[in-house]
Amino acid sequence: MLKLPVYLDYNATTPCDQRVVEAMLPYFSETFGNASSRNHSFGWAAEAAVDLAREQVAALIGADPKEIIFTSGATEADNLAMKGVFEMYADKGNHIITTEIEHKAVLDTCKHLEKLGADITYLKVNSDGFPDLKELESAITAKTILVSIMYANNEIGVINPIREISAIAKKHGVLMMSDISQAAGKVPVDVNHDGIDLAAFSAHKLYGPKGVGALYVRRKSPRVKVTAQLDGGGHERGMRSGTLNVPGIVAFGKACEICQQEMETEGKRLAVLRDKLENALLQLEETSVNGSRTNRLPHATNISFRYVEGEALMMGFNKNLALSSGSACTSASPEPSYVLKGLGLSDDMAHSSIRFALGRFTTEEEIDYAIQTVIDTVNKLREISPLWEMFKEGADMGSIEWSRL
Amino acid sequence: MLMAYAERVLDYYNNPRNAGTLDKSSLQVGTGLIHVPEYIEVVRMQIEVSPKRHVIMDARFKTFGCGAAIAATSITTEWLKGKTIEEAARLDHMDIVEALSLPPAKIHCTILIEDAVKAAINDYRFKNGMEALSEEETEEEEEELEFGN
Numbered sequence: 288m289l290k291l292p293v294y295l296d297y298n299a300t301t302p303c304d305q306r307v308v309e310a311m312l313p314y315f316s317e318t319f320g321n322a323s324s325r326n327h328s329f330g331w332a333a334e335a336a337v338d339l340a341r342e343q344v345a346a347l348i349g350a351d352p353k354e355i356i357f358t359s360g361a362t363e364a365d366n367l368a369m370k371g372v373f374e375m376y377a378d379k380g381n382h383i384i385t386t387e388i389e390h391k392a393v394l395d396t397c398k399h400l401e402k403l404g405a406d407i408t409y410l411k412v413n414s415d416g417f418p419d420l421k422e423l424e425s426a427i428t429a430k431t432i433l434v435s436i437m438y439a440n441n442e443i444g445v446i447n448p449i450r451e452i453s454a455i456a457k458k459h460g461v462l463m464m465s466d467i468s469q470a471a472g473k474v475p476v477d478v479n480h481d482g483i484d485l486a487a488f489s490a491h492k493l494y495g496p497k498g499v500g501a502l503y504v505r506r507k508s509p510r511v512k513v514t515a516q517l518d519g520g521g522h523e524r525g526m527r528s529g530t531l532n533v534p535g536i537v538a539f540g541k542a543c544e545i546c547q548q549e550m551e552t553e554g555k556r557l558a559v560l561r562d563k564l565e566n567a568l569l570q571l572e573e574t575s576v577n578g579s580r581t582n583r584l585p586h587a588t589n590i591s592f593r594y595v596e597g598e599a600l601m602m603g604f605n606k607n608l609a610l611s612s613g614s615a616c617t618s619a620s621p622e623p624s625y626v627l628k629g630l631g632l633s634d635d636m637a638h639s640s641i642r643f644a645l646g647r648f649t650t651e652e653e654i655d656y657a658i659q660t661v662i663d664t665v666n667k668l669r670e671i672s673p674l675w676e677m678f679k680e681g682a683d684m685g686s687i688e689w690s691r692l
Numbered sequence: 693m694l695m696a697y698a699e700r701v702l703d704y705y706n707n708p709r710n711a712g713t714l715d716k717s718s719l720q721v722g723t724g725l726i727h728v729p730e731y732i733e734v735v736r737m738q739i740e741v742s743p744k745r746h747v748i749m750d751a752r753f754k755t756f757g758c759g760a761a762i763a764a765t766s767i768t769t770e771w772l773k774g775k776t777i778e779e780a781a782r783l784d785h786m787d788i789v790e791a792l793s794l795p796p797a798k799i800h801c802t803i804l805i806e807d808a809v810k811a812a813i814n815d816y817r818f819k820n821g822m823e824a825l826s827e828e829e830t831e832e833e834e835e836e837l838e839f840g841n
Contacts, residue, residue, distance in 0.1 A: 690811035
């Protein structure tokens, strides 16, 4: 039976898989040791558990366990990677290249680094959501130390051509960093094949708990170093001090292991459901998918329903559908999603968008419910939308005659 | 971000009263269509006025915007009915804010609605050979206006 509300916001976070919860539970009260306690069995047990998790996490992205630095999440990992590289490679240069549609954890870190003297290039993206690789290459200077481009975008789900991007970075001797939060565990990510030197991700996006993540830091060709941003006991090879979150790390490891085993089957199943949802919704007039439809995550889509506003749509779902909108009509000057604006969408199209992200526990019944609810709500809101009425009457939407006071 | 709205907003959003269209070519109908470039909302307010006493017989709206904007326009149409255009011109948008307990971030929607009401009245007045509303005529009521009764 259908259980409401239906959760279709898996890009925001995922529920902890029950198998993950079971794996982590003993590490709260039974095996509670500090992984740094070298003198007794409590510490050894905790350390062994962390070692196994480190292997599981590394295996998911084709890394060596020694290359995994556990953090509190992807935001911390992004901060550590960028600030750490900026400090460590200050002698080489101060220039970092990224894109306009990165996650805020990267963009706001860039803003912070700019205040410290960094020179940041924010590459524009095309309507598919991809940066121009020629532009990327020509942006590289002798001062460039890092290219930071996400693997898959959180709002539109498009997957960047990471191998081509990293090849350009490598050709010029520049480090390649990628926030892989949305891609890890969903599509195959291999730091060696993909040419990634630093990668940030978190457990809660792949059916693990919140509050734990990792930074992958390449150890060979090249050997990458980042300056620690937290000072203390010198944990994680001196790059991230702080007592290890053993239950969280164990859970992260288990979650990665499950993803590695089930990713392929799960991706195929979700792509079928996503396509069903997308195709049904595209039957509505004046409805379009934002970003590339060919190179993207199997479980996500972002759709604009022209002439209705995203927040009103979500209110119409009557708390029965959990989704995200590109609209944020709440502040004094409402700015819609910068990602959608980056793709070149007009304000009203960005405000009319909804992000659908399916996941491990999404059922076909839920998708059928979502299709019906979204269609009904869009139709209902268009019925009371003056813009829709004008559009249907064939008005030239570019030259509407507004009332003057 | 979807805020926790007052029940009344949800009620007017779920069951919008007086959504629809009046014949804008009729001499008795005034139409106000307002859009402020900084905001995405578009509000269309229409009033049907009895020619003798200038009483608003019917009011219809269509709104493109968030749920609060839709609810606020709808509740305003109810308030308009039965008012003379002189009374309607004294609408204060803050009364709509209070009637629906809207959060501060939603006040801008109600300014649009107030403007749409005044534009509809002016449209009716122009059509019937009257001058546009003067500032004096749109001076807001000191007393709070009663909504949704």
